[in-house]
Each structure stands twice: as C-alpha cells, then as structure tokens.
Amino acid sequence: MNKLIQNEMMKLIAKKRLIVIALIIGVLVTLFTYAQYKQVQTQREKLGTSDWRTILQQQIIDTTNRLSSSRMQDEWKKQLQISLKQQQYYLDHDINPAEPGAPTFMRIFLENSIDLFLPLMVMVIASDLVSSEHSLGSIKLLLTRPIKRWKVLLSKYITLCLAVSLVVAITGILSYLISGIVFGFKGWGAPILTGFNVTETGLNTSEVKLLSLWKFLLMDFGLVWFVSIVVGTLSFMLSVLIRSTAAGMGVMLAALISGAILTNMVSSWETAKYLFMVNLRLTDYMKGTAPPIEGMNLSFSIMILFVWWAAALFVSFFVFTKKDVY
Amino acid sequence: MEKNITLSVKDLKKEIGKREIIKGLTFDLREGEVFGFLGPNGAGKTTTIRMLVGLIKPTSGSVRICGFNLEDHFQDAMKNLGCIVENPELYPYLSGYNNLLHFARMLEGIGEKRIKEVTELVGLTERIHDKVKTYSLGMRQRLGIAQALLGEPKVLILDEPTNGLDPAGIREMRQFIRYLAEKEGLSVLVSSHLLSEIQLLCDRVAIISRGTIIRVDTVEHLLANRERVVWRISPFEKGKQLLSSLTPIEVKEDGTILTEFNEQKTPEWNRQLVEAGVSVTEINRKMPVLEELFLELTGGDTIE
The missing domain is CATH 3.30.70 (Alpha-Beta Plaits)
Known part of the structure; x- marks a missing residue:
C-alpha cells in the first residue's frame, strides 16, 4: 500500500498541482493582507485615531443607522441586530474584536475561505485524480496489475487526504508569514469570544466564553480541514463517475457556487439545509453569525457533511470496483 | 509434443444491455507460440481482450491464466500476464524510468535490476530518463512493452501492437515479438485487423467476426489454396x-x-x-x- 501511495504522490508532484495551489494561495494572501492594511488605514484616517474603541463605537452607530432604514429585509435586519449585540458585548467587556496581528488575519482568512476558496483548491487536486487516468488511458495499465481495484482506489484516496491536509497547512503557514510581515507576528494569546447561540429569540449569550486565539484557531483549522476533506471526497466521487475532468470540475463548481448563493436566500426553504453546500460555513457557528436556515447548528452541519462524505466514499468504491473499463 | 497451455478461454460471453457482443469464445494459447486474433474493426477483438485482462467483467464463461481463474484468483492470474491494450498510454509527464518504477512498485519483488534489464531489452537505455512526452510513437510502444515485461509474465497480450508505427518500426516490433516467443518461451496474443501482419507474425490464428470465432487454425492451413x-x-x-x-x-x-x-x-x-x-x-x-x-x-x- 505504501508503494501505491508513493506512486500517486509521484504523479501528483510531477503534475505540479501543489506548487500551483501554493502560488495561488500566496498571491491571494498577499492581496488580502494589502486590502486589510488599507482598511485599517482608512479607518484610522476617518476617525483620526487608532483607538479600536472609537472604531467599534463608530461601527455600532453605523449598524444602528442601517437598522433604522425601513426598506431592509427581515432576515438581514435580524443578522445586523445580532452583530450589533455582539459588538456591544465586546465594547462592554473591553475586548478588541479584531486584535491586529498575523493570527487574527489568519482567522479572518480561514473564515472567509472555508466555503469557496479552499474547496476550489481542493477540487483542483481531487477532480482529476481518477478521471485523468481515464482520459489518459493509463487506467488500463493501472487496473491490469496484480492488485485489487479497491486498493488502487484507496491509495488514491489516501493521497488525496494527504494533499488536502497539505493545502490546509500551506494556507495556514502562508497566511501567517505573509500577513505577519505587515501586522506583526504577535497576538496568539488574544482573547476571543465564542459560544454565541443564535436562537429564535435572538442572540443567546448565556454560553459565551473567552478563548485564547490559538485555541480558537486550532478549532477553526479542524473545521476547515473537515470541510476540505468532505469537498475533496465529493470531487473524488465525481472524478470516478465522470470520465471528463472538465465536466467533473464543472459540476462541483456549480454546486459550490450555488451553495454560496443559496446561503443568502434559502431561509424560507427549510429542506435546503440538507444540501452539503449550505453547510460549509462551519466557522460561522464559532463566531455566532446567524445560520442561513433556522434550526441549523454546528453539530447538525457536521452530521450532514459526514453523511455526504460517507455516501460519496461508498459510491466511489462501489462504482470503481464494479465498472467495466472501455 | 503438446506444449503447456498458458491461457485458456472457455465459452466467454458478454452482453451489454440485451445485445450479446461476444457470443461464446473458446480457445487456448500454448507456451512459446504467437497467436493471432484477427477480425475487422468492431468484431469484438478489443472487448474480448479487455475481458482477458480483467478490465471488463464477462457475463459468463471463464478465463484461466496459467491455471488461475481470472475472476476468483485475480492477483495470481495477473502476475502471469503482461499486456498493452490499444496504445500504451503511459504518463507523459513522468520520465520513462519513473513510469517503469511506477508499474514495478505495483508488482511484488520487482526492483531496479529488472527495470534495467527490460530497458536494455527494448533498447531504451539512452533515453530512459527523458520525459515520455518527448518520445516518438515507436519509443512509447517499446516502453509499453518494457512495462508489460516487467513482471516476467508467461502470457503477453498485445492489442494492435503495430498501430501507428512506420514500416521500420513494424518490422522491428515483429522481430521482437518472435524473439519473445521463440527465445523466452512466452505465449503472445496479438490482435490485428490486417491479414498480412498476422500472416508474417503468428503461428496460429483465430478469426473472429460479430463476436464469434469463425475458425482457429495455423496460418498455412488458413491461407492454403487462397493465394x-x-x-x-x-x-x-x-x-x-x-x-x-x-x-x-x-x-x-x-x-x-x-x-x-x-x-x-x-x-x-x-x-x-x-x-x-x-x-x-x-x-x-x-x-x-x-x-x-x-x-x-x-x-x-x-x-x-
């Protein structure tokens, strides 16, 4: 089995996928770092001070102003009210919500890349793992060795898991290093609030507690990794089912983008919560943002993703071991 | 003297949907012989070959390689088989050596020594560390054969081995296949839609049309009185x-x-x-x- 994984790794490296992905991540992190830097600067200019309390107060005033607008949709309003309460809570307890520093940037970057950017990167690796062997024709050589088919597929899947872990690690390392140059590398111990519960009556702060940022980040990374594995497994299944890499990528891309769109508009279509793509923003539960559909929470989303993962894995192995290769 | 039977096919059938594509094939391959599989395009040659190498599951019938039933003892059977199905599609982004290493890793007890041996056998030693995408078609074909020979198989299955080769390449390939059968004692199954090629290369021929074998015979018998x-x-x-x-x-x-x-x-x-x-x-x-x-x-x- 080790030798098979070595083979898959050799092919993956020769295809230079990981390097391309690392480059993309590097470029994006640099862009975001610059954007964040600009944002901090303009805020400072506007308020004439770098004191975060004034900034937070300004934000609260902004939010209140927006809330008083009558043309606002109900769900949007609810969300704003919740974030208003959060901001108020930070202010009352003298906690800086965006403690500047590389770890904070990392957290923000992770939270924003969990539902689209990282899944896309993972998809780039996963979606041609099997289908490229088909389009190349090398599948015929691969399956005419004295090795059972499920072992061949398992070696590919393990390779995928390793590659996904590597991509998540690269994301963490690059976002820390690049943003650290601008914002400084400190801030691991900064306190951050978590445990907000959004219920039907609004924000429930009874379980709110303070966490060190590094603990929070560790949890974030766990969630990001889990989401990436699930998305990777789904792309892997499509790669087994659809021979053309482009078609497989297209289907997965459509699913991911529709997820991003759906989360903004499905609050009245309740059964949509069983779709995997509206459950990808796991880190939002840690922050206490309102879920797209009522009744969704962290364990629910993890369960849904787990079911999709298991089904995709089963389908992949079932089809791969049974199907005739032409 | 009857030689050992290395590949035995019995009543092999394949249905796709309700259409019977292969309608019961039976034939044997003996040690050291080149066996031709002759039929027009669409006769079922490729489907049959894919069933012989385990890519397609037969609807019924059995394939035995060196006595091992392909379905029940896949690993033991495949250890004795080397094959190229259609063109040898190796990884263009890897070097020839890494391609061989890749497939050697999928076999037990095959190491660098054997890789070197087969490289020399097919005459690729000079270019083996170049990427496969820089190879000519003939070189790819030779690398494909090297790959098929890695596991020291008893049976070699080649689907249209001279497809796309120039006349010199075809001749070279023909000599090489004869060498493998005569000197190394391999059983070689070669498919083709060209009678002239089969005539020059094979000891025995099976003629296949519409999924059935019309006749199995030696080349001399088949062509006698037909010139x-x-x-x-x-x-x-x-x-x-x-x-x-x-x-x-x-x-x-x-x-x-x-x-x-x-x-x-x-x-x-x-x-x-x-x-x-x-x-x-x-x-x-x-x-x-x-x-x-x-x-x-x-x-x-x-x-x-």
Whole structure:
C-alpha cells in the first residue's frame, strides 16, 4: 500500500498541482493582507485615531443607522441586530474584536475561505485524480496489475487526504508569514469570544466564553480541514463517475457556487439545509453569525457533511470496483 | 509434443444491455507460440481482450491464466500476464524510468535490476530518463512493452501492437515479438485487423467476426489454396483463351486476369503462354485481403 501511495504522490508532484495551489494561495494572501492594511488605514484616517474603541463605537452607530432604514429585509435586519449585540458585548467587556496581528488575519482568512476558496483548491487536486487516468488511458495499465481495484482506489484516496491536509497547512503557514510581515507576528494569546447561540429569540449569550486565539484557531483549522476533506471526497466521487475532468470540475463548481448563493436566500426553504453546500460555513457557528436556515447548528452541519462524505466514499468504491473499463 | 497451455478461454460471453457482443469464445494459447486474433474493426477483438485482462467483467464463461481463474484468483492470474491494450498510454509527464518504477512498485519483488534489464531489452537505455512526452510513437510502444515485461509474465497480450508505427518500426516490433516467443518461451496474443501482419507474425490464428470465432487454425492451413496470381498479358484475348483452358480464370475490370496460385503449375502456365507468343508483362502473387477471406469463410456474410 505504501508503494501505491508513493506512486500517486509521484504523479501528483510531477503534475505540479501543489506548487500551483501554493502560488495561488500566496498571491491571494498577499492581496488580502494589502486590502486589510488599507482598511485599517482608512479607518484610522476617518476617525483620526487608532483607538479600536472609537472604531467599534463608530461601527455600532453605523449598524444602528442601517437598522433604522425601513426598506431592509427581515432576515438581514435580524443578522445586523445580532452583530450589533455582539459588538456591544465586546465594547462592554473591553475586548478588541479584531486584535491586529498575523493570527487574527489568519482567522479572518480561514473564515472567509472555508466555503469557496479552499474547496476550489481542493477540487483542483481531487477532480482529476481518477478521471485523468481515464482520459489518459493509463487506467488500463493501472487496473491490469496484480492488485485489487479497491486498493488502487484507496491509495488514491489516501493521497488525496494527504494533499488536502497539505493545502490546509500551506494556507495556514502562508497566511501567517505573509500577513505577519505587515501586522506583526504577535497576538496568539488574544482573547476571543465564542459560544454565541443564535436562537429564535435572538442572540443567546448565556454560553459565551473567552478563548485564547490559538485555541480558537486550532478549532477553526479542524473545521476547515473537515470541510476540505468532505469537498475533496465529493470531487473524488465525481472524478470516478465522470470520465471528463472538465465536466467533473464543472459540476462541483456549480454546486459550490450555488451553495454560496443559496446561503443568502434559502431561509424560507427549510429542506435546503440538507444540501452539503449550505453547510460549509462551519466557522460561522464559532463566531455566532446567524445560520442561513433556522434550526441549523454546528453539530447538525457536521452530521450532514459526514453523511455526504460517507455516501460519496461508498459510491466511489462501489462504482470503481464494479465498472467495466472501455 | 503438446506444449503447456498458458491461457485458456472457455465459452466467454458478454452482453451489454440485451445485445450479446461476444457470443461464446473458446480457445487456448500454448507456451512459446504467437497467436493471432484477427477480425475487422468492431468484431469484438478489443472487448474480448479487455475481458482477458480483467478490465471488463464477462457475463459468463471463464478465463484461466496459467491455471488461475481470472475472476476468483485475480492477483495470481495477473502476475502471469503482461499486456498493452490499444496504445500504451503511459504518463507523459513522468520520465520513462519513473513510469517503469511506477508499474514495478505495483508488482511484488520487482526492483531496479529488472527495470534495467527490460530497458536494455527494448533498447531504451539512452533515453530512459527523458520525459515520455518527448518520445516518438515507436519509443512509447517499446516502453509499453518494457512495462508489460516487467513482471516476467508467461502470457503477453498485445492489442494492435503495430498501430501507428512506420514500416521500420513494424518490422522491428515483429522481430521482437518472435524473439519473445521463440527465445523466452512466452505465449503472445496479438490482435490485428490486417491479414498480412498476422500472416508474417503468428503461428496460429483465430478469426473472429460479430463476436464469434469463425475458425482457429495455423496460418498455412488458413491461407492454403487462397493465394491468387494476377496476370497482365497481351494480346489479351489470346492469352485469356489459353489460360482458361488450363485453369479457371476471373477477368478483372482493369484488364488483368486472376487465377489460383499453385507452386508447381503457375510457372508451367507462364511457360505455355510465352511459347504461344503471348507476352506476359506482370505475374503477381496476391494474398487474399481480409474481406475476401471473410467472404469465403462466412459464405457471403459481409463485414459489419
């Protein structure tokens, strides 16, 4: 089995996928770092001070102003009210919500890349793992060795898991290093609030507690990794089912983008919560943002993703071991 | 002396949907022989070969490689088999050596020594560390063979091995296959849609059409009495009358005459023509083309 994984790794490296992905991540992190830097600067200019309390107060005033607008949709309003309460809570307890520093940037970057950017990167690796062997024709050589088919597929899947872990690690390392140059590398111990519960009556702060940022980040990374594995497994299944890499990528891309769109508009279509793509923003539960559909929470989303993962894995192995290769 | 049977196929069938593609094939391969699998495109050659190498599951029937049933003892059976199905599709982004390493890792106990051996055998030593995408088609074909030979198989299955090769490449490939069978004692199964190729390469041939084997025989038997001679003579009428008095003839539209080929009689006919004052501008031995052979064997059944 080790030798098979070595083979898959050799092919993956020769295809230079990981390097391309690392480059993309590097470029994006640099862009975001610059954007964040600009944002901090303009805020400072506007308020004439770098004191975060004034900034937070300004934000609260902004939010209140927006809330008083009558043309606002109900769900949007609810969300704003919740974030208003959060901001108020930070202010009352003298906690800086965006403690500047590389770890904070990392957290923000992770939270924003969990539902689209990282899944896309993972998809780039996963979606041609099997289908490229088909389009190349090398599948015929691969399956005419004295090795059972499920072992061949398992070696590919393990390779995928390793590659996904590597991509998540690269994301963490690059976002820390690049943003650290601008914002400084400190801030691991900064306190951050978590445990907000959004219920039907609004924000429930009874379980709110303070966490060190590094603990929070560790949890974030766990969630990001889990989401990436699930998305990777789904792309892997499509790669087994659809021979053309482009078609497989297209289907997965459509699913991911529709997820991003759906989360903004499905609050009245309740059964949509069983779709995997509206459950990808796991880190939002840690922050206490309102879920797209009522009744969704962290364990629910993890369960849904787990079911999709298991089904995709089963389908992949079932089809791969049974199907005739032409 | 009956030689060992290395590949045994019994009543192999394949249905796709309700259509029966392969309708019960039975044949054996013996040690050290080159066995031709001859049929037009669409006769079921590739489907059959894919069933022999485990890519397609047969609907019924059995394939035994060196005594191991392919379905029940896949690993043991495949250890004795090397194959190229259609073109040898190796990884273009890896070097030739890494390709061989890749497939050696999938076999037990095959290491660098054997990789070096097969590289030398197919004459790729100089270019083995170059990327496969820089290889010519002939080199890819040779690398494909090297890959198939890695596990020291008893049976080698090659699907259209000369496809896309230039004449020199075809000759080289032919000699190599003969060498493997005669000197290394491999059983080689070669598929082709070209009768001429099979004739030069194989000891025995199975002719397949529409998913059934029409005939299995040695090449000599198959082609016996089927060779023709093309005559171009003048004056035409006189020559025609003389020839038709000697043997049944067939007049072609382009002004040539066809007769059967007979080792003893054909020179005799020529002599008689010359003596009668007919000048012979062309005598040409002609192999039957596959289509004609088919027409004869199937009794007018056309190729799909």
